[in-house]
Amino acid sequence: METEVYEQEVDMQEGQFLTFMIGDQQYGVEIKHVTEIIGIQNITALPDLPPFVKGVINLRGRVIPVVDVRLRFDMEARDYDERTCIIVVNINETSVGLVVDTVAEVLNIPVESIEPPPKVNKKINGNRFIYGLGKVEDEVQILLDTQKLLFEEELEQLTALG
Amino acid sequence: MSAILDDDKEIIVDFINESNEALEKTELILLSLEEKLAGAETIDDNDINTIFRTFHSIKGSAGFIGLTRLNTLTHEAETLLDNIRKGKTELLKKHIDIFLEVSDTLMMMMNHLHDNFSEEGFPGDVENLKERIKKMIADTENPGETKAESGPSPKSGKKKKASSKKQQESKKEPDFDALITPEMEKQFVVDAQELLDEMEQDLLNLEKNTDNLELVESVFRNMHSLKGNAGFFNFKDINQVCHRAETFLDRVRNEEAKAESNQISMVLQVLDFIRTAVDNLDQGKPPVISGKIGLLDLMTEVFQLDCPEEASGEASDWDVPSVEQKEVPEKTDTPEVKPENAKKEDAGEQSTPEKTAAPKDNKKPRSSVNDVIRVDVDKLNKLMDLVGEIVISESMVSHNPELRDLELESFEKSISYLQKNVRELQELATAMRMIPLNGLFSKMKRLIRDLSNKNNKKIELVINGGETEVDRSVLEHISDPLVHILRNAADHGIETPDKRVARGKPETGRIGLSAKQIGGEIWIVIEDDGNGLNREKILKKAMEKGLIGENDTDMPDEKVWNLIFQPGFSTADKISDISGRGVGMDVVVRNVEKIRGRVEVISEEGKGTTINLRIPLTTAIVDGMLMRVENTIYAIPTLDIKESLQVGANHVVDLIDGQEIIKIRENLIPVLRLHELHELSFAPKPMSEGIVVVTEKGSSGMGFLVDEILGQQQLVIKPLPGYLGDIKGVSGCAVLGNGEICLILDLSNLIKLVETT
Numbered sequence: 001m002e003t004e005v006y007e008q009e010v011d012m013q014e015g016q017f018l019t020f021m022i023g024d025q026q027y028g029v030e031i032k033h034v035t036e037i038i039g040i041q042n043i044t045a046l047p048d049l050p051p052f053v054k055g056v057i058n059l060r061g062r063v064i065p066v067v068d069v070r071l072r073f074d075m076e077a078r079d080y081d082e083r084t085c086i087i088v089v090n091i092n093e094t095s096v097g098l099v100v101d102t103v104a105e106v107l108n109i110p111v112e113s114i115e116p117p118p119k120v121n122k123k124i125n126g127n128r129f130i131y132g133l134g135k136v137e138d139e140v141q142i143l144l145d146t147q148k149l150l151f152e153e154e155l156e157q158l159t160a161l162g
Numbered sequence: 163m164s165a166i167l168d169d170d171k172e173i174i175v176d177f178i179n180e181s182n183e184a185l186e187k188t189e190l191i192l193l194s195l196e197e198k199l200a201g202a203e204t205i206d207d208n209d210i211n212t213i214f215r216t217f218h219s220i221k222g223s224a225g226f227i228g229l230t231r232l233n234t235l236t237h238e239a240e241t242l243l244d245n246i247r248k249g250k251t252e253l254l255k256k257h258i259d260i261f262l263e264v265s266d267t268l269m270m271m272m273n274h275l276h277d278n279f280s281e282e283g284f285p286g287d288v289e290n291l292k293e294r295i296k297k298m299i300a301d302t303e304n305p306g307e308t309k310a311e312s313g314p315s316p317k318s319g320k321k322k323k324a325s326s327k328k329q330q331e332s333k334k335e336p337d338f339d340a341l342i343t344p345e346m347e348k349q350f351v352v353d354a355q356e357l358l359d360e361m362e363q364d365l366l367n368l369e370k371n372t373d374n375l376e377l378v379e380s381v382f383r384n385m386h387s388l389k390g391n392a393g394f395f396n397f398k399d400i401n402q403v404c405h406r407a408e409t410f411l412d413r414v415r416n417e418e419a420k421a422e423s424n425q426i427s428m429v430l431q432v433l434d435f436i437r438t439a440v441d442n443l444d445q446g447k448p449p450v451i452s453g454k455i456g457l458l459d460l461m462t463e464v465f466q467l468d469c470p471e472e473a474s475g476e477a478s479d480w481d482v483p484s485v486e487q488k489e490v491p492e493k494t495d496t497p498e499v500k501p502e503n504a505k506k507e508d509a510g511e512q513s514t515p516e517k518t519a520a521p522k523d524n525k526k527p528r529s530s531v532n533d534v535i536r537v538d539v540d541k542l543n544k545l546m547d548l549v550g551e552i553v554i555s556e557s558m559v560s561h562n563p564e565l566r567d568l569e570l571e572s573f574e575k576s577i578s579y580l581q582k583n584v585r586e587l588q589e590l591a592t593a594m595r596m597i598p599l600n601g602l603f604s605k606m607k608r609l610i611r612d613l614s615n616k617n618n619k620k621i622e623l624v625i626n627g628g629e630t631e632v633d634r635s636v637l638e639h640i641s642d643p644l645v646h647i648l649r650n651a652a653d654h655g656i657e658t659p660d661k662r663v664a665r666g667k668p669e670t671g672r673i674g675l676s677a678k679q680i681g682g683e684i685w686i687v688i689e690d691d692g693n694g695l696n697r698e699k700i701l702k703k704a705m706e707k708g709l710i711g712e713n714d715t716d717m718p719d720e721k722v723w724n725l726i727f728q729p730g731f732s733t734a735d736k737i738s739d740i741s742g743r744g745v746g747m748d749v750v751v752r753n754v755e756k757i758r759g760r761v762e763v764i765s766e767e768g769k770g771t772t773i774n775l776r777i778p779l780t781t782a783i784v785d786g787m788l789m790r791v792e793n794t795i796y797a798i799p800t801l802d803i804k805e806s807l808q809v810g811a812n813h814v815v816d817l818i819d820g821q822e823i824i825k826i827r828e829n830l831i832p833v834l835r836l837h838e839l840h841e842l843s844f845a846p847k848p849m850s851e852g853i854v855v856v857t858e859k860g861s862s863g864m865g866f867l868v869d870e871i872l873g874q875q876q877l878v879i880k881p882l883p884g885y886l887g888d889i890k891g892v893s894g895c896a897v898l899g900n901g902e903i904c905l906i907l908d909l910s911n912l913i914k915l916v917e918t919t
Contacts, residue, residue, distance in 0.1 A: 044902070046886065047890065047891075049889070056886075058902070061551035061554060063883060096883075
C-alpha cells in the first residue's frame with residue numbers, strides 16, 4: 001500500500017513546476033528535484049571555481065554548494081536582498097542551492113502543454129538550459145533543465161562558441 | 163518449526179552464544195597449535211583438552227536440544243581429538259586443518275540455527291566432513307598405515323613435514339577452503355563488483371580519449387587488484403583472464419602497445435565474462451568462466467600478444483608454488499595452458515561446488531548475539547551528523563545575541579546543564595565509531611599463514627596492541643594498505659628458509675605488526691627481518707622510469723625509500739599472482755594520505771624493513787587553529803603549526819620573482835599569501851599588518867600570511883561537496899559554532915602546488 005501512495009505522490013509531482021524570477025522573467029524548475037526553499041544566508045566563498053558557483057552554505061550542518069542562476073545565465077550580478085531565495089535542489093544525490101531573485105509560485109503544466117525550445121535564438125547561450133516552453137493560459141513559461149543547469153560544463157559552452 | 167516455544171528459543175540462543183564464544187577461542191588455539199607444530203615446539207596438553215571440551219560440550223548441548231547433525235559432527239571431531247589426546251596418534255597439520263574446518267562449519271551452523279531455530283536446511287555438506295574425519299580416525303587407529311604415510315620421525319617437525327608432503331598435498335584442498343570464510347568471499351564479490359564498475363567507467367572514458375594513460379593506469383591497477391584477489395581465493399578462471407588482460411594493459415601503459423577501440427571493446431567483453439563469474443559466485447555457484455579457452459585465445463589475438471612473452475608470463479605465475487598446482491602436476495611442467503589441462507581444471511572446480519557453495523548462503527558468524535547489536539553505518543553517520551547539529555544549535559541558543567545583555571540566572575544554569583549533556587553526547591557518539599584493531603589484525607594472521615604456505619616460506623606474525631581503538635573510517639582506509647604492506651613483506655621481504663639460514667638468520671622469518679597511540683596519532687608499525695630494501699636497485703629502477711635524474715643518486719635514504727611508493731614501481735625480479743607489479747605500494751600512500759596520515763620507511767639492506775603508518779586518531783575531528791583572511795575563515799591543524807608571529811618590514815626579503823622570504827632567528831622561511839593564492843583580494847598589504855603562521859610542512863617550513871588569528875577549536879571535518887570538484891589546497895571544511903563555514907587547509911597539497919609552479 002505504501003509504495004502505491006508514494007508512486008501517486010511522484011505522479012502528482014510530475015508536471016509540477018516551481019517558478020522563480022530572475023529580473024522580470026519567470027522560470028520554472030521541476031518540483032521533483034526541489035527539496036526546500038530557504039532565505040539567503042552567509043555564503044563562504046571558495047577559490048578556483050567558475051564565477052557562477054558562489055561558494056558553500058551551511059544547511060543545518062550540511063555543507064552544500066550554491067550556484068547563482070543570474071551568473072549562470074551570464075546576466076549581470078545583483079545585490080542580494082530580503083527577497084533573494086535559495087532553492088535547494090537534489091539531483092543524483094547531489095544537493096545544490098540555486099540563488100534566485102525571488103520565488104514565484106507552483107504551476108501545474110501537463111506534458112501536452114510543453115513544447116521543445118525553438119531552434120532559433122539570437123543569443124548564443126540562450127537555449128542551453130531550457131527543457132521546454134510551458135503554455136499556461138495565455139502566458140509562456142520557460143522551463144529549465146535542472147540537470148543541465150547544474151552540470152553542463154563551461155567547456156562545452158566554449159566549444160559551442162568556437 | 164514455528165512450534166518452538168519461547169523457552170526453547172532462549173535455550174537455543176544461550177547455546178549459540180556460548181558455542182560461538184568457545185569456537186572463537188578454539189580457532190585461536192588451533193592457529194597457535196599450528197605455529198607450535200611448525201616450529202616443532204612441544205604441544206601443550208591443555209590446548210588439546212580445551213578444544214576437546216569445546217567440542218564435547220557442544221555435542222552434549224546439541225544432543226539435549228535435539229540437533230542431530232551438530233551432535234554427530236562434534237562426536238566425530240571429539241573422537242579424533244580423543245585419540246590425539248590419549249597419544250594414539252601424533253597431532254599433525256592435517257588434523258589442525260580439519261579441526262579448523264569443523265570449527266568454521268560449526269560457526270556457520272550456529273548462524274543458521276540463530277536465523278531458523280532449526281538445523282534443517284543447513285546447506286553445508288556436513289556428511290562429507292564427517293566422512294573425512296572418520297577416515298582420519300581410521301588412519302589413527304591403524305598406526306601401521308599412518309606410519310607408512312607420515313614417516314618415522316615424529317618428533318622433528320621439519321623432517322616430518324618433508325616426508326609427509328604427499329599426504330599433505332592430498333589434504334590441502336579442504337585446508338584451503340577452510341581458510342576462506344564466507345565473509346571473505348562476500349567481500350571478494352563486493353570488491354570485485356566495485357572494481358569491475360570502476361574499470362568499465364574508465365574504459366568507456368578511454369574509448370573517447372584513447373591517449374589518456376592515466377585511465378589505462380587506473381584500469382591496470384584495478385585489474386591487478388582483481389587478479390590478486392582472485393589468485394588469493396584460487397579462482398583460477400578469473401585469475402587467468404585478468405592476468406592476460408593485465409599483461410596487455412601493462413604494455414599499453416608502458417606505451418609498447420596501443421589500445422584501439424577494438425581492444426577496448428575486448429577488455430570490456432572480458433569484464434562481462436568476469437562479472438558473470440562473480441555473479442555466479444554470489445549465487446553460490448563456482449566462479450567459472452564458461453568458454454574460457456576461447457576467450458583467452460581471442461584475447462591473445464586481439465591484444466596481439468606474442469606467445470613467447472605470454473608463455474613466460476604464465477610461467478612466472480605458475481612458478482610460485484601454490485596449493486592448487488600441486489594437485490594438477492601437469493601444469494607446473496607445461497607453462498602454456500593446454501585445453502585438456504584447462505578442462506581438467508574446470509572439472510576440478512566443478513567437482514567441489516558443495517564446498518564453495520556451503521559457506522556462501524550464510525551470514526558471517528556472530529560472536530555474541532545478545533550484548534552487541536549491529537547498526538547500519540548510515541544510521542551511525544546520521545547520528546554523528548545530528549550530534550554535530552545539536553552542538554551547533556546549542557551554541558546558537560547560548561550565544562544568541564538577543565540574550566546578551568540580559569541577566570538570566572536560571573537560564574544560565576539550564577544552558578550550562580544543556581552544554582554538559584551535549585558534550586557528553588558528542589563524546590559518546592564519537593566513541594561509538596571507535597573499533598579496536600584486533601579484528602583487522604587477526605585477518606592478517608590468516609593472510610600471512612596463506613602466503614607462507616603458498617611461497618614455502620616460514621613466517622611468524624607477531625601482533626601487539628590490537629586493543630588500540632581507531633575510528634571506523636580510519637579502519638576502512640588502512641585495511642588495504644596493511645594487506646599490501648604485509649603481502650610485500652611476506653613476498654619480497656622475508657627470504658626462503660635456506661637463504662635465511664645462509665645469511666645466519668633464524669629459519670623462520672618474523673613480521674611484527676603493532677599498534678599504539680602516540681599523542682593524537684595511532685602508529686601502526688609493520689617490521690620484518692627480511693631482505694630490506696636495496697638502495698642501488700631502487701635508484702637504478704627509478705632512473706629507468708625517469709623518476710629521478712643522474713645527479714640524484716646521493717639523495718638521503720628516506721627519499722630513496724619513498725620512491726617505492728611511486729605508481730608502477732617494483733624491483734621484484736619476478737611477478738607473482740599476489741604482488742610484484744609495483745601496484746600496491748602507491749595505494750598505501752594514497753589511502754593513508756586520504757585520512758591525513760603519513761607513511762615512514764626505515765630499512766637496512768639484508769636486515770629488514772620497518773614501515774610506520776602514522777594515522778590521526780579519527781578522521782572526523784581535528785584540532786585546528788582558526789584564522790581569518792579577508793572574509794574567509796581557514797583552519798590549519800594545530801599539530802602542523804610551529805609558531806605564529808608578527809613580522810617587521812625589515813625581516814622580509816623580496817625575491818626577484820616576487821616570492822617573499824622572512825628571516826626568523828637563523829631560518830629563512832618562504833611566505834605564502836592566501837589572499838593571492840585563493841584570489842580573495844588583490845590589494846597587496848604590507849606583511850607587518852598581518853600575522854605569519856609558520857608551519858612545519860615543506861622542506862624548510864612554510865609561512866602563511868593571514869589577517870587575524872581567531873583561536874583554537876576542535877573541528878568536525880566534513881568533505882567539500884563533490885559538485886565543486888577538487889579545490890586546491892583545501893581538504894575539507896567544518897561548521898563553526900556560529901554557523902559559519904571554515905575551510906581546512908591541506909598543507910602538503912598546498913605546498914606541492916606552490917613548489918611545482
